[in-house]
Amino acid sequence: MPKNVMRRILVTGATGQIGSELVPELRRINGDENVIVGVHRRPPSDELKDAGPCEKVDVTDRESIEKVVDEYEIDTLYHMAAILSAGGEKNPWLAWDVNMNGTYNILEVARERSMARVFIPSSIAAFGPETPRDNTPQETILKPRTMYGLTKVAGELLCNYYFEKFGLDVRGVRYPGIISYKTPPGGGTTDYAVEIFYEALKHKKYTCFLSEDSTLPMMYMPDCIKATVDLMDADLSKLKHHTDFNLAAISFSPKELAEEIKKHIPELAVSYEPDSRQAIADSWPKTIDDSAAREEWGWRPSYDLAAMTEDMLKNLRIRYETGQL
Ligand SMILES: NC(=O)c1ccc[n+]([C@@H]2O[C@H](COP(=O)([O-])OP(=O)(O)OC[C@H]3O[C@@H](n4cnc5c(N)ncnc54)[C@H](O)[C@@H]3O)[C@@H](O)[C@H]2O)c1
Numbered sequence: 001m002p003k004n005v006m007r008r009i010l011v012t013g014a015t016g017q018i019g020s021e022l023v024p025e026l027r028r029i030n031g032d033e034n035v036i037v038g039v040h041r042r043p044p045s046d047e048l049k050d051a052g053p054c055e056k057v058d059v060t061d062r063e064s065i066e067k068v069v070d071e072y073e074i075d076t077l078y079h080m081a082a083i084l085s086a087g088g089e090k091n092p093w094l095a096w097d098v099n100m101n102g103t104y105n106i107l108e109v110a111r112e113r114s115m116a117r118v119f120i121p122s123s124i125a126a127f128g129p130e131t132p133r134d135n136t137p138q139e140t141i142l143k144p145r146t147m148y149g150l151t152k153v154a155g156e157l158l159c160n161y162y163f164e165k166f167g168l169d170v171r172g173v174r175y176p177g178i179i180s181y182k183t184p185p186g187g188g189t190t191d192y193a194v195e196i197f198y199e200a201l202k203h204k205k206y207t208c209f210l211s212e213d214s215t216l217p218m219m220y221m222p223d224c225i226k227a228t229v230d231l232m233d234a235d236l237s238k239l240k241h242h243t244d245f246n247l248a249a250i251s252f253s254p255k256e257l258a259e260e261i262k263k264h265i266p267e268l269a270v271s272y273e274p275d276s277r278q279a280i281a282d283s284w285p286k287t288i289d290d291s292a293a294r295e296e297w298g299w300r301p302s303y304d305l306a307a308m309t310e311d312m313l314k315n316l317r318i319r320y321e322t323g324q325l
Pocket residue numbers: 012013014015016017018019039040041042057058059060079080081082083084098102121122123124174175176177178179184185186187188190
């Protein structure tokens with residue numbers, strides 16, 4: 001897919017944490033009218049609604065996908081609809097339905113129409129307690145214990161099957177925890193790393209639901225968007241992997257993040273009261289080896305802990321001061 005070709009794109013789950021920032025970037029590249037926001041329950045922001053088309057898409061209902069895909073002659077899908085780790089443990093039946101049947105529906109719709117390219121993300125939740133936690137290799141043990149994690153492993157394998165069996169160009173990364181200031185996260189184990197910024201600015205105190213030393217792989221949203229766009233632009237002939245790229249940027253513990261925020265807000269008081277999400281965090285890697293992504297499509301993150309913290313605080317302050325929060 002050459003870079004200068006305009007695509008007709010549908011983003012499912014587009015009003016979520018990642019979709020709501022991916023859509024403006026895809027619209028910048030491909031034109032506002034060529035990127036459709038797939039809405040399910042969570043309504044679109046004014047920014048998404050005012051700039052281009054928004055349509056109802058429930059990924060568990062194949063007809064609702066087909067209707068939008070055919071009406072807008074979609075040739076590229078970004079499938080961001082999912083139930084995440086913490087939400088998935090509250091309702092594992094829904095997580096199975098949305099993550100497995102939703103992904104299967106997306107793949108079938110794309111296969112039947114010979115779509116140009118499909119992006120379906122996986123997660124560090126694909127790893128489990130038996131996986132080496134330091135510098136987790138690309139090829140490793142995938143035995144997660146959460147419903148979310150097992151749907152991500154099955155999803156990776158299913159996507160790879162569609163690539164090998166049907167030649168459908170499906171691509172995906174194992175996103176780490178994503179940190180952002182525009183749209184709140186949708187119920188994951190790394191959500192603390194977003195919440196702490198809001199609470200630091202508003203109340204100067206935060207109670208963290210993970211222990212202070214729970215180091216996890218994280219990434220700032222601009223890097224997440226860059227990785228997504230770059231992988232979809234990559235030359236297929238250079239890719240040895242397709243649907244399961246390890247992806248890393250920064251790893252830190254809640255205590256290290258709190259110390260970094262305290263450089264800007266010294267009064268911040270953080271206490272730790274681990275809840276059920278601690279067990280999930282304990283089964284995930286601390287650091288990730290993403291050399292396959294670096295070698296095959298030139299992945300390089302831009303933000304370290306200090307740069308991410310400074311930018312988060314700067315932008316959230318603006319949002320508080322202008323009454324957006
Ligand atoms: N945010 C992270 O830290 C993170 C980390 C690893 C992987 N991921 C993956 O990235 C993708 C996007 O995640 P996100 O953080 O934006 O999630 P999110 O929870 O913020 O958004 C997901 C969206 O999916 C929608 N949705 C739920 N059920 C649906 C259905 N039946 N049909 C259509 N839409 C439905 C929700 O309304 C929501 O807007 C997911 O595949 C997720 O597993 C995210």
